[in-house]
């Protein structure tokens with residue numbers, strides 16, 4: 235699958251050979267960034283999370299565009315993702331959110347990346363391996379129990395300030411139920427927030443400077459917008475999506491999806507009553523019908539679990555649906571009600587076609603996952 239940078243009908247027509255592709259709508263990215271920035275309290279900077287190839291949107295192209303918008307803080311999952319951005323000239327701070335082996339420390343210093351200290355032991359290992367000062371943000375565990383030093387280990391955390399090679403530029407934590415409206419989860423999130431600031435305050439009382447603080451990702455900002463932090467880390471919301479369909483939130487804050495997904499009709503044929511479609515023969519025609527084979531499959535990242543669910547797709551501005559099992563490189567749709575459909579027609583799986591729009595949130599839900607996973611798995615396959 236190839237990523238096409240502009241939604242422009244002319245370009246599609248000029249490239250009749252594309253079989254499956256993503257389109258990246260930068261004007262929507264700009265809208266989302268500006269909308270989300272307007273939610274941030276004064277002094278809180280927008281950190282763009284561009285890990286996993288910017289959730290399938292293309293890390294280098296997305297970060298370059300964000301640089302032009304004035305975004306100067308980025309987060310990636312791995313040191314290699316950070317290196318990739320630097321090699322392509324991305325300016326500003328790049329924070330590596332995940333674990334990096336001390337053996338890769340030269341990459342952090344050569345490419346001016348900020349490394350997350352996954353806990354105190356990791357921080358000390360980085361210090362021991364370093365020839366040059368290494369920039370870090372210390373991650374505090376306030377209840378997610380994944381990365382981070384437990385936030386009540388004040389003395390261990392304080393002792394890191396004596397490590398000569400560590401430049402402690404910030405501290406952060408991650409909220410694990412900030413998306414939930416359940417009272418139990420709201421209370422838990424508030425506890426995470428207070429644990430985080432309790433630790434940073436206690437360090438300050440010891441005369442130590444915890445540096446820049448940050449805590450919220452997309453839902454953290456949406457549900458807990460007014461925290462005294464230096465950054466907010468935006469992933470999914472920046473891409474114009476919610477993790478799952480949220481009719482309420484989507485109305486209050488109508489973000490605009492940045493990615494759309496398209497393929498083409500390869501073959502059209504008639505089906506007689508009783509004939510079946512695709513592997514497993516899970517779809518059976520109840521009446522004469524017209525079907526089309528479409529040039530996208532699960533190897534392109536369209537989950538096979540979307541098979542036999544009447545998942546909607548758009549052809550010539552009309553809505554129809556997927557039938558039968560999704561295959562590795564292809565799928566089949568019903569075009570009985572679209573007699574004008576022809577081989578070569580564009581099939582929209584996510585995005586707008588005519589007056590209809592299909593959202594990634596609904597596709598993800600039908601696939602039994604969240605939008606984040608669906609998007610970042612949409613893979614690149616050269617034509």
Ligand SMILES: *Cc1c(COP(=O)(O)O)cnc(C)c1O
Nearest residue numbers: 283331408451452467468469470
């Ligand atoms: C992925 C990630 C984010 C972004 O999360 P979204 O929910 O997509 O906004 C923020 N912080 C950390 C630590 C992450 O791993």
